[in-house]
Amino acid sequence: MHYTTALAILAHGAAVLAAPAPSPATHTTTTASSAAPTSTGLSLTQQLFLADTAADRFNLLPEDKQFVFDFNQHQPNPGKGGELVAANRKTFPALVGTGAGMAVGRLGPCGMNTPHVHPRSVELQVVTQGRLIAEMVPENGVLDKDGQRRVITNTLEPFQMTPFYLGSVHTQFNPDCADAVFVASFTSEDFGTGQIADESFALSDNVLAAAFGQAVDGADIDKVRHAIPASIALGVEECLKKCGIPKRSL
Incomplete structure:
Protein backbone atom coordinates (compact mmCIF):
# COMPACT_ATOMS: atom_id res chain seq x y z
CA MET A 1 0.00 0.00 0.00
CA HIS A 2 1.42 3.41 -0.99
CA TYR A 3 2.18 5.87 1.82
CA THR A 4 -0.39 8.37 0.48
CA THR A 5 -3.13 5.72 0.47
CA ALA A 6 -2.15 4.46 3.88
CA LEU A 7 -2.24 7.94 5.35
CA ALA A 8 -5.63 8.58 3.79
CA ILE A 9 -6.94 5.45 5.50
CA LEU A 10 -5.46 6.57 8.82
CA ALA A 11 -7.02 9.98 8.46
CA HIS A 12 -10.39 8.38 7.69
CA GLY A 13 -10.07 6.10 10.70
CA ALA A 14 -9.34 9.15 12.82
CA ALA A 15 -12.45 10.86 11.55
CA VAL A 16 -14.71 8.07 12.75
CA LEU A 17 -13.11 7.35 16.10
CA ALA A 18 -12.66 9.52 19.16
CA ALA A 19 -11.19 6.95 21.56
CA PRO A 20 -7.45 7.24 22.32
CA ALA A 21 -5.09 4.53 21.05
CA PRO A 22 -4.53 1.82 23.63
CA SER A 23 -1.13 0.73 24.87
CA PRO A 24 -0.11 -2.86 24.07
CA ALA A 25 -1.26 -3.83 27.57
CA THR A 26 -4.91 -3.30 26.60
CA HIS A 27 -4.71 -6.30 24.31
CA THR A 28 -4.72 -8.57 27.35
CA THR A 29 -6.95 -9.16 30.33
CA THR A 30 -5.37 -9.82 33.73
CA THR A 31 -6.88 -12.65 35.76
CA ALA A 32 -6.94 -12.92 39.52
CA SER A 33 -4.52 -15.84 39.49
CA SER A 34 -1.70 -13.75 38.01
CA ALA A 35 -2.49 -10.21 39.16
CA ALA A 36 -0.96 -10.29 42.64
CA PRO A 37 2.51 -11.51 43.67
CA THR A 38 2.72 -14.31 46.21
CA SER A 39 4.51 -14.24 49.56
CA THR A 40 7.75 -14.94 47.69
CA GLY A 41 7.43 -11.62 45.88
CA LEU A 42 7.17 -13.45 42.54
CA SER A 43 4.07 -13.68 40.39
CA LEU A 44 2.70 -17.12 39.62
CA THR A 45 3.97 -16.80 36.05
CA GLN A 46 7.48 -16.05 37.32
CA GLN A 47 7.38 -19.03 39.70
CA LEU A 48 6.32 -21.31 36.86
CA PHE A 49 9.24 -20.09 34.77
CA LEU A 50 11.68 -20.85 37.59
CA ALA A 51 10.32 -24.31 38.39
CA ASP A 52 13.03 -26.97 38.14
CA THR A 53 10.90 -29.40 36.12
CA ALA A 54 7.62 -29.50 34.25
CA ALA A 55 6.27 -31.76 36.99
CA ASP A 56 7.05 -29.05 39.56
CA ARG A 57 4.88 -26.62 37.60
CA PHE A 58 1.81 -28.74 38.31
CA ASN A 59 2.46 -28.37 42.05
CA LEU A 60 2.24 -24.59 41.53
CA LEU A 61 -1.19 -25.05 39.89
CA PRO A 62 -3.01 -27.18 42.50
CA GLU A 63 -6.57 -26.28 41.44
CA ASP A 64 -8.12 -27.79 38.32
CA LYS A 65 -9.85 -24.50 37.52
CA GLN A 66 -6.41 -22.93 36.96
CA PHE A 67 -6.29 -24.85 33.68
CA VAL A 68 -9.40 -23.12 32.31
CA PHE A 69 -9.42 -19.69 30.63
CA PRO A 76 -10.46 -3.35 29.61
CA ASN A 77 -10.72 -0.15 27.56
CA PRO A 78 -11.86 -1.76 24.30
CA GLY A 79 -11.90 0.15 21.03
CA LYS A 80 -15.15 1.59 19.70
CA GLY A 81 -15.59 -1.15 17.10
CA GLY A 82 -15.26 -4.24 19.28
CA GLU A 83 -12.96 -6.01 21.72
CA LEU A 84 -10.30 -8.69 21.96
CA VAL A 85 -9.57 -10.97 24.94
CA ALA A 86 -6.16 -12.64 24.93
CA ALA A 87 -4.86 -15.68 26.74
CA ASN A 88 -1.10 -15.35 27.20
CA ARG A 89 1.30 -16.46 29.91
CA LYS A 90 0.44 -13.43 32.08
CA THR A 91 -3.34 -13.65 31.85
CA PHE A 92 -3.31 -17.47 31.86
CA PRO A 93 -0.22 -18.78 33.71
CA ALA A 94 -1.00 -22.41 32.81
CA LEU A 95 0.35 -21.58 29.33
CA VAL A 96 3.92 -21.37 30.64
CA GLY A 97 5.86 -24.10 28.87
CA THR A 98 3.31 -24.66 26.11
CA GLY A 99 4.73 -22.20 23.57
CA ALA A 100 1.20 -21.22 22.58
CA GLY A 101 -1.41 -18.53 23.11
CA MET A 102 -4.89 -17.69 21.91
CA ALA A 103 -7.31 -14.79 21.54
CA VAL A 104 -10.99 -14.29 20.79
CA GLY A 105 -12.04 -11.09 19.08
CA ARG A 106 -15.39 -9.50 18.35
CA LEU A 107 -15.74 -6.82 15.69
CA GLY A 108 -18.97 -4.86 15.72
CA PRO A 109 -20.72 -3.61 12.57
CA CYS A 110 -18.11 -1.93 10.34
CA GLY A 111 -15.46 -2.65 12.99
CA MET A 112 -11.80 -2.76 12.03
CA ASN A 113 -8.82 -4.30 13.75
CA THR A 114 -6.35 -1.70 12.52
CA PRO A 115 -3.03 -2.72 10.87
CA HIS A 116 -0.71 -4.37 13.37
CA VAL A 117 2.05 -6.94 13.82
CA HIS A 118 2.79 -9.71 16.30
CA PRO A 119 6.53 -9.49 16.98
CA ARG A 120 7.00 -13.00 18.38
CA SER A 121 4.38 -15.20 16.76
CA VAL A 122 2.60 -16.57 13.74
CA GLU A 123 -1.18 -16.15 13.96
CA LEU A 124 -3.79 -18.59 12.64
CA GLN A 125 -7.19 -16.88 12.55
CA VAL A 126 -10.54 -18.64 12.17
CA VAL A 127 -13.83 -16.77 11.70
CA THR A 128 -16.61 -18.35 13.77
CA GLN A 129 -19.43 -15.84 13.20
CA ARG A 150 1.90 -7.55 -2.64
CA VAL A 151 -1.14 -7.25 -0.36
CA ILE A 152 -2.87 -10.61 0.25
CA THR A 153 -6.61 -10.00 0.61
CA ASN A 154 -9.31 -12.56 1.38
CA THR A 155 -12.91 -12.59 2.59
CA LEU A 156 -13.26 -15.18 5.34
CA GLU A 157 -16.62 -16.88 5.89
CA PRO A 158 -17.50 -18.86 9.06
CA PHE A 159 -14.97 -21.62 9.82
CA GLN A 160 -12.48 -20.45 7.21
CA MET A 161 -8.92 -19.74 8.31
CA THR A 162 -5.95 -17.66 7.17
CA PRO A 163 -2.37 -17.40 8.47
CA PHE A 164 -0.62 -14.15 9.37
CA TYR A 165 3.12 -14.70 9.30
CA LEU A 166 5.55 -13.62 11.99
CA GLY A 167 6.15 -9.87 11.73
CA SER A 168 3.72 -9.37 8.82
CA VAL A 169 1.46 -6.32 8.83
CA HIS A 170 -2.18 -7.41 8.84
CA THR A 171 -5.68 -6.14 9.49
CA GLN A 172 -9.28 -7.36 9.56
CA PHE A 173 -12.51 -5.55 8.73
CA ASN A 174 -16.15 -6.50 9.33
CA PRO A 175 -18.06 -5.30 6.22
CA ASP A 176 -21.49 -6.18 7.59
CA CYS A 177 -24.06 -4.74 10.00
CA ALA A 178 -23.89 -7.63 12.52
CA ASP A 179 -21.07 -8.70 14.82
CA ALA A 180 -18.22 -10.87 13.53
CA VAL A 181 -16.27 -13.16 15.87
CA PHE A 182 -12.88 -14.77 15.32
CA VAL A 183 -10.56 -17.10 17.20
CA PHE A 191 2.89 -13.05 21.15
CA ALA A 210 11.85 12.18 6.20
CA ALA A 211 9.84 8.96 5.98
CA PHE A 212 6.64 10.34 4.47
CA GLY A 213 7.94 13.36 2.59
CA GLN A 214 5.15 15.52 1.22
CA ALA A 215 2.44 13.05 2.23
CA VAL A 216 2.24 14.66 5.69
CA ASP A 217 2.46 18.40 6.16
CA GLY A 218 4.58 19.36 9.16
CA ALA A 219 1.77 21.46 10.61
CA ASP A 220 -0.55 18.45 10.60
CA ILE A 221 1.71 15.93 12.33
CA ASP A 222 0.34 16.48 15.84
CA LYS A 223 -3.24 16.40 14.55
CA VAL A 224 -2.68 13.04 12.89
CA ARG A 225 -0.65 11.64 15.79
CA HIS A 226 -3.38 12.34 18.36
CA ALA A 227 -6.10 10.99 16.09
CA ILE A 228 -4.68 7.50 15.57
CA PRO A 229 -7.53 4.96 15.75
CA ALA A 230 -7.80 2.50 18.64
CA SER A 231 -6.90 -1.16 18.12
CA ILE A 232 -10.39 -2.05 16.94
CA ALA A 233 -11.95 0.97 15.31
CA LEU A 234 -14.98 1.93 13.28
CA GLY A 235 -14.09 2.51 9.65
CA VAL A 236 -14.80 2.27 5.93
CA GLU A 237 -17.34 4.81 4.81
CA LEU A 250 -12.58 14.91 15.81
Whole structure:
Protein backbone atom coordinates (compact mmCIF):
# COMPACT_ATOMS: atom_id res chain seq x y z
CA MET A 1 0.00 0.00 0.00
CA HIS A 2 1.42 3.41 -0.99
CA TYR A 3 2.18 5.87 1.82
CA THR A 4 -0.39 8.37 0.48
CA THR A 5 -3.13 5.72 0.47
CA ALA A 6 -2.15 4.46 3.88
CA LEU A 7 -2.24 7.94 5.35
CA ALA A 8 -5.63 8.58 3.79
CA ILE A 9 -6.94 5.45 5.50
CA LEU A 10 -5.46 6.57 8.82
CA ALA A 11 -7.02 9.98 8.46
CA HIS A 12 -10.39 8.38 7.69
CA GLY A 13 -10.07 6.10 10.70
CA ALA A 14 -9.34 9.15 12.82
CA ALA A 15 -12.45 10.86 11.55
CA VAL A 16 -14.71 8.07 12.75
CA LEU A 17 -13.11 7.35 16.10
CA ALA A 18 -12.66 9.52 19.16
CA ALA A 19 -11.19 6.95 21.56
CA PRO A 20 -7.45 7.24 22.32
CA ALA A 21 -5.09 4.53 21.05
CA PRO A 22 -4.53 1.82 23.63
CA SER A 23 -1.13 0.73 24.87
CA PRO A 24 -0.11 -2.86 24.07
CA ALA A 25 -1.26 -3.83 27.57
CA THR A 26 -4.91 -3.30 26.60
CA HIS A 27 -4.71 -6.30 24.31
CA THR A 28 -4.72 -8.57 27.35
CA THR A 29 -6.95 -9.16 30.33
CA THR A 30 -5.37 -9.82 33.73
CA THR A 31 -6.88 -12.65 35.76
CA ALA A 32 -6.94 -12.92 39.52
CA SER A 33 -4.52 -15.84 39.49
CA SER A 34 -1.70 -13.75 38.01
CA ALA A 35 -2.49 -10.21 39.16
CA ALA A 36 -0.96 -10.29 42.64
CA PRO A 37 2.51 -11.51 43.67
CA THR A 38 2.72 -14.31 46.21
CA SER A 39 4.51 -14.24 49.56
CA THR A 40 7.75 -14.94 47.69
CA GLY A 41 7.43 -11.62 45.88
CA LEU A 42 7.17 -13.45 42.54
CA SER A 43 4.07 -13.68 40.39
CA LEU A 44 2.70 -17.12 39.62
CA THR A 45 3.97 -16.80 36.05
CA GLN A 46 7.48 -16.05 37.32
CA GLN A 47 7.38 -19.03 39.70
CA LEU A 48 6.32 -21.31 36.86
CA PHE A 49 9.24 -20.09 34.77
CA LEU A 50 11.68 -20.85 37.59
CA ALA A 51 10.32 -24.31 38.39
CA ASP A 52 13.03 -26.97 38.14
CA THR A 53 10.90 -29.40 36.12
CA ALA A 54 7.62 -29.50 34.25
CA ALA A 55 6.27 -31.76 36.99
CA ASP A 56 7.05 -29.05 39.56
CA ARG A 57 4.88 -26.62 37.60
CA PHE A 58 1.81 -28.74 38.31
CA ASN A 59 2.46 -28.37 42.05
CA LEU A 60 2.24 -24.59 41.53
CA LEU A 61 -1.19 -25.05 39.89
CA PRO A 62 -3.01 -27.18 42.50
CA GLU A 63 -6.57 -26.28 41.44
CA ASP A 64 -8.12 -27.79 38.32
CA LYS A 65 -9.85 -24.50 37.52
CA GLN A 66 -6.41 -22.93 36.96
CA PHE A 67 -6.29 -24.85 33.68
CA VAL A 68 -9.40 -23.12 32.31
CA PHE A 69 -9.42 -19.69 30.63
CA ASP A 70 -12.74 -17.87 30.22
CA PHE A 71 -13.04 -15.84 27.02
CA ASN A 72 -16.44 -14.56 28.19
CA GLN A 73 -14.72 -11.83 30.18
CA HIS A 74 -14.40 -8.33 28.73
CA GLN A 75 -11.33 -6.44 27.56
CA PRO A 76 -10.46 -3.35 29.61
CA ASN A 77 -10.72 -0.15 27.56
CA PRO A 78 -11.86 -1.76 24.30
CA GLY A 79 -11.90 0.15 21.03
CA LYS A 80 -15.15 1.59 19.70
CA GLY A 81 -15.59 -1.15 17.10
CA GLY A 82 -15.26 -4.24 19.28
CA GLU A 83 -12.96 -6.01 21.72
CA LEU A 84 -10.30 -8.69 21.96
CA VAL A 85 -9.57 -10.97 24.94
CA ALA A 86 -6.16 -12.64 24.93
CA ALA A 87 -4.86 -15.68 26.74
CA ASN A 88 -1.10 -15.35 27.20
CA ARG A 89 1.30 -16.46 29.91
CA LYS A 90 0.44 -13.43 32.08
CA THR A 91 -3.34 -13.65 31.85
CA PHE A 92 -3.31 -17.47 31.86
CA PRO A 93 -0.22 -18.78 33.71
CA ALA A 94 -1.00 -22.41 32.81
CA LEU A 95 0.35 -21.58 29.33
CA VAL A 96 3.92 -21.37 30.64
CA GLY A 97 5.86 -24.10 28.87
CA THR A 98 3.31 -24.66 26.11
CA GLY A 99 4.73 -22.20 23.57
CA ALA A 100 1.20 -21.22 22.58
CA GLY A 101 -1.41 -18.53 23.11
CA MET A 102 -4.89 -17.69 21.91
CA ALA A 103 -7.31 -14.79 21.54
CA VAL A 104 -10.99 -14.29 20.79
CA GLY A 105 -12.04 -11.09 19.08
CA ARG A 106 -15.39 -9.50 18.35
CA LEU A 107 -15.74 -6.82 15.69
CA GLY A 108 -18.97 -4.86 15.72
CA PRO A 109 -20.72 -3.61 12.57
CA CYS A 110 -18.11 -1.93 10.34
CA GLY A 111 -15.46 -2.65 12.99
CA MET A 112 -11.80 -2.76 12.03
CA ASN A 113 -8.82 -4.30 13.75
CA THR A 114 -6.35 -1.70 12.52
CA PRO A 115 -3.03 -2.72 10.87
CA HIS A 116 -0.71 -4.37 13.37
CA VAL A 117 2.05 -6.94 13.82
CA HIS A 118 2.79 -9.71 16.30
CA PRO A 119 6.53 -9.49 16.98
CA ARG A 120 7.00 -13.00 18.38
CA SER A 121 4.38 -15.20 16.76
CA VAL A 122 2.60 -16.57 13.74
CA GLU A 123 -1.18 -16.15 13.96
CA LEU A 124 -3.79 -18.59 12.64
CA GLN A 125 -7.19 -16.88 12.55
CA VAL A 126 -10.54 -18.64 12.17
CA VAL A 127 -13.83 -16.77 11.70
CA THR A 128 -16.61 -18.35 13.77
CA GLN A 129 -19.43 -15.84 13.20
CA GLY A 130 -20.13 -13.36 10.39
CA ARG A 131 -17.36 -12.64 7.92
CA LEU A 132 -14.13 -10.67 7.82
CA ILE A 133 -12.06 -9.08 5.08
CA ALA A 134 -8.44 -9.89 5.98
CA GLU A 135 -5.38 -8.19 4.48
CA MET A 136 -1.73 -9.05 5.02
CA VAL A 137 1.44 -7.36 3.77
CA PRO A 138 4.45 -9.73 3.80
CA GLU A 139 8.09 -8.68 4.01
CA ASN A 140 10.09 -6.60 1.53
CA GLY A 141 10.62 -8.28 -1.84
CA VAL A 142 7.20 -9.95 -2.02
CA LEU A 143 5.67 -8.38 -5.14
CA ASP A 144 2.52 -8.81 -7.21
CA LYS A 145 2.37 -9.43 -10.95
CA ASP A 146 2.75 -5.69 -11.60
CA GLY A 147 5.90 -5.43 -9.53
CA GLN A 148 4.17 -3.62 -6.67
CA ARG A 149 4.30 -4.65 -3.01
CA ARG A 150 1.90 -7.55 -2.64
CA VAL A 151 -1.14 -7.25 -0.36
CA ILE A 152 -2.87 -10.61 0.25
CA THR A 153 -6.61 -10.00 0.61
CA ASN A 154 -9.31 -12.56 1.38
CA THR A 155 -12.91 -12.59 2.59
CA LEU A 156 -13.26 -15.18 5.34
CA GLU A 157 -16.62 -16.88 5.89
CA PRO A 158 -17.50 -18.86 9.06
CA PHE A 159 -14.97 -21.62 9.82
CA GLN A 160 -12.48 -20.45 7.21
CA MET A 161 -8.92 -19.74 8.31
CA THR A 162 -5.95 -17.66 7.17
CA PRO A 163 -2.37 -17.40 8.47
CA PHE A 164 -0.62 -14.15 9.37
CA TYR A 165 3.12 -14.70 9.30
CA LEU A 166 5.55 -13.62 11.99
CA GLY A 167 6.15 -9.87 11.73
CA SER A 168 3.72 -9.37 8.82
CA VAL A 169 1.46 -6.32 8.83
CA HIS A 170 -2.18 -7.41 8.84
CA THR A 171 -5.68 -6.14 9.49
CA GLN A 172 -9.28 -7.36 9.56
CA PHE A 173 -12.51 -5.55 8.73
CA ASN A 174 -16.15 -6.50 9.33
CA PRO A 175 -18.06 -5.30 6.22
CA ASP A 176 -21.49 -6.18 7.59
CA CYS A 177 -24.06 -4.74 10.00
CA ALA A 178 -23.89 -7.63 12.52
CA ASP A 179 -21.07 -8.70 14.82
CA ALA A 180 -18.22 -10.87 13.53
CA VAL A 181 -16.27 -13.16 15.87
CA PHE A 182 -12.88 -14.77 15.32
CA VAL A 183 -10.56 -17.10 17.20
CA ALA A 184 -6.80 -16.67 16.82
CA SER A 185 -4.09 -19.10 17.88
CA PHE A 186 -0.45 -18.06 18.35
CA THR A 187 2.87 -19.89 18.38
CA SER A 188 4.06 -18.03 21.48
CA GLU A 189 2.95 -17.63 25.09
CA ASP A 190 3.81 -13.92 24.73
CA PHE A 191 2.89 -13.05 21.15
CA GLY A 192 2.59 -9.28 21.68
CA THR A 193 0.91 -6.72 19.42
CA GLY A 194 2.08 -3.49 17.85
CA GLN A 195 -0.36 -1.14 16.10
CA ILE A 196 1.43 0.23 13.02
CA ALA A 197 -0.12 3.71 13.01
CA ASP A 198 0.37 4.26 16.73
CA GLU A 199 4.01 3.13 16.60
CA SER A 200 4.83 5.09 13.43
CA PHE A 201 3.46 8.40 14.65
CA ALA A 202 5.21 8.02 17.99
CA LEU A 203 8.45 8.81 16.15
CA SER A 204 9.88 12.33 16.11
CA ASP A 205 8.61 14.94 13.64
CA ASN A 206 11.93 14.93 11.77
CA VAL A 207 11.76 11.17 11.24
CA LEU A 208 8.14 11.37 10.06
CA ALA A 209 8.95 14.17 7.64
CA ALA A 210 11.85 12.18 6.20
CA ALA A 211 9.84 8.96 5.98
CA PHE A 212 6.64 10.34 4.47
CA GLY A 213 7.94 13.36 2.59
CA GLN A 214 5.15 15.52 1.22
CA ALA A 215 2.44 13.05 2.23
CA VAL A 216 2.24 14.66 5.69
CA ASP A 217 2.46 18.40 6.16
CA GLY A 218 4.58 19.36 9.16
CA ALA A 219 1.77 21.46 10.61
CA ASP A 220 -0.55 18.45 10.60
CA ILE A 221 1.71 15.93 12.33
CA ASP A 222 0.34 16.48 15.84
CA LYS A 223 -3.24 16.40 14.55
CA VAL A 224 -2.68 13.04 12.89
CA ARG A 225 -0.65 11.64 15.79
CA HIS A 226 -3.38 12.34 18.36
CA ALA A 227 -6.10 10.99 16.09
CA ILE A 228 -4.68 7.50 15.57
CA PRO A 229 -7.53 4.96 15.75
CA ALA A 230 -7.80 2.50 18.64
CA SER A 231 -6.90 -1.16 18.12
CA ILE A 232 -10.39 -2.05 16.94
CA ALA A 233 -11.95 0.97 15.31
CA LEU A 234 -14.98 1.93 13.28
CA GLY A 235 -14.09 2.51 9.65
CA VAL A 236 -14.80 2.27 5.93
CA GLU A 237 -17.34 4.81 4.81
CA GLU A 238 -19.36 2.49 2.58
CA CYS A 239 -20.13 0.17 5.49
CA LEU A 240 -21.00 3.07 7.78
CA LYS A 241 -23.53 4.32 5.25
CA LYS A 242 -24.99 0.85 4.68
CA CYS A 243 -25.44 0.26 8.40
CA GLY A 244 -26.61 3.78 9.21
CA ILE A 245 -23.66 4.45 11.50
CA PRO A 246 -22.74 8.17 11.71
CA LYS A 247 -19.09 9.17 11.45
CA ARG A 248 -17.52 10.60 14.59
CA SER A 249 -16.04 14.09 14.43
CA LEU A 250 -12.58 14.91 15.81
